[in-house]
Amino acid sequence: MRAMNMKKMLTGVILSLSAISAAFADKGDGKATFSNPIIPKSVPDPTVIKADDGYFYLYGTEDTYNMPIYRSQNLTDWTFIGTAFTDNTRPRTVKPFAKKGKMWAPDINYINGQYVLYYTIGLWGEEWDSGVGVATAPSPEGPFIDHGKLIDSREIGVQNSIDQFYIEDGGKKYLAWGSFHGIYIIQLTDDGLGIMPGARKQKICGNQSEGSYIIKRKGYYYYFGSVGTCCEGAKSTYHVMYGRSKSLFGPYLTKSGERILDGKYDTLIKGNDFVAGPGHNAEFVEDDKKQTWIIYHGYLRQEPKKGRMVFMSQVKWKGGWPYVDGGVPAKNAPAPYFKKSKKK
Numbered sequence: 001m002r003a004m005n006m007k008k009m010l011t012g013v014i015l016s017l018s019a020i021s022a023a024f025a026d027k028g029d030g031k032a033t034f035s036n037p038i039i040p041k042s043v044p045d046p047t048v049i050k051a052d053d054g055y056f057y058l059y060g061t062e063d064t065y066n067m068p069i070y071r072s073q074n075l076t077d078w079t080f081i082g083t084a085f086t087d088n089t090r091p092r093t094v095k096p097f098a099k100k101g102k103m104w105a106p107d108i109n110y111i112n113g114q115y116v117l118y119y120t121i122g123l124w125g126e127e128w129d130s131g132v133g134v135a136t137a138p139s140p141e142g143p144f145i146d147h148g149k150l151i152d153s154r155e156i157g158v159q160n161s162i163d164q165f166y167i168e169d170g171g172k173k174y175l176a177w178g179s180f181h182g183i184y185i186i187q188l189t190d191d192g193l194g195i196m197p198g199a200r201k202q203k204i205c206g207n208q209s210e211g212s213y214i215i216k217r218k219g220y221y222y223y224f225g226s227v228g229t230c231c232e233g234a235k236s237t238y239h240v241m242y243g244r245s246k247s248l249f250g251p252y253l254t255k256s257g258e259r260i261l262d263g264k265y266d267t268l269i270k271g272n273d274f275v276a277g278p279g280h281n282a283e284f285v286e287d288d289k290k291q292t293w294i295i296y297h298g299y300l301r302q303e304p305k306k307g308r309m310v311f312m313s314q315v316k317w318k319g320g321w322p323y324v325d326g327g328v329p330a331k332n333a334p335a336p337y338f339k340k341s342k343k344k
Helices: 006-018
Strands: 032-035 047-050 056-059 068-072 079-083 102-111 114-122 130-137 145-152 165-169 172-177 183-187 202-205 210-217 220-227 239-245 266-269 275-279 292-300 309-318 321-323 332-334
Touching (some): 145 172, 172 210, 266 321
Antiparallel strands (some): 114 130, 220 239
């Protein structure tokens, strides 16, 4: 992999030291634990991928200019390694909002031998002046090369076309997106860089959520989204909702059989005295014990000015439905398990 410059190396060392609270701790009983937040910096809207080098890479909304990248071996200890874009590669082609717009809610994937990063870019609060772009890189460290606009709110007719999520199903590629004006899904081209000619958008969720994520597990598709206010510090009401379906296109139902398309949902995780506004979860990650982990952002209730930090919880399953112990973020918990392996 490409050597980092001295500034990035020093920054990474400093942030690694500041993240000691999230590190593994040996209690003497053979069970490792971790402490939240796993990244004590403002890195909203996280997305995670395990790369072919054996490391996990996490990207987030650009509270760090040009979109931050963190790396980890175990999901608990994260090191800042740089940004997805540079000033020279920063997206300029997604008009009319790229010049003054901000990038947020990235979604990282590995498609056809390259890393594909979908990103939202737009003007905060201007719901028709937002859209989705796409960039690629041969390495998860970037820098990513922009391929321009994929979705424009005005052109596709969906207000607030943000918070995109990529999924493959049945040999086809799809993108889900939207924010509080319906969640939609549409087929992409085989390279994932464009909308399939003739494809039509289909609504799969009502107006209650944003930050979509879909996982397929044991014959069901599970839709997860975030409900409430994301960005009001300790007053944030964000929480993670879900529903499930036998089809990618729905209908997604609650435990009681109500449709999320009609605004209904069940809650997976919500705020408590420790964390305000937990939400916008990244991809679910399965460890080497087949345990499921959800990574998301939130505010420390007592220190909201530090921004939306990154947290993690274990997702358990009962009767085909997901749950988190207590339904809230924990300060300390058993850590994910990964076998020790030699990195490439």
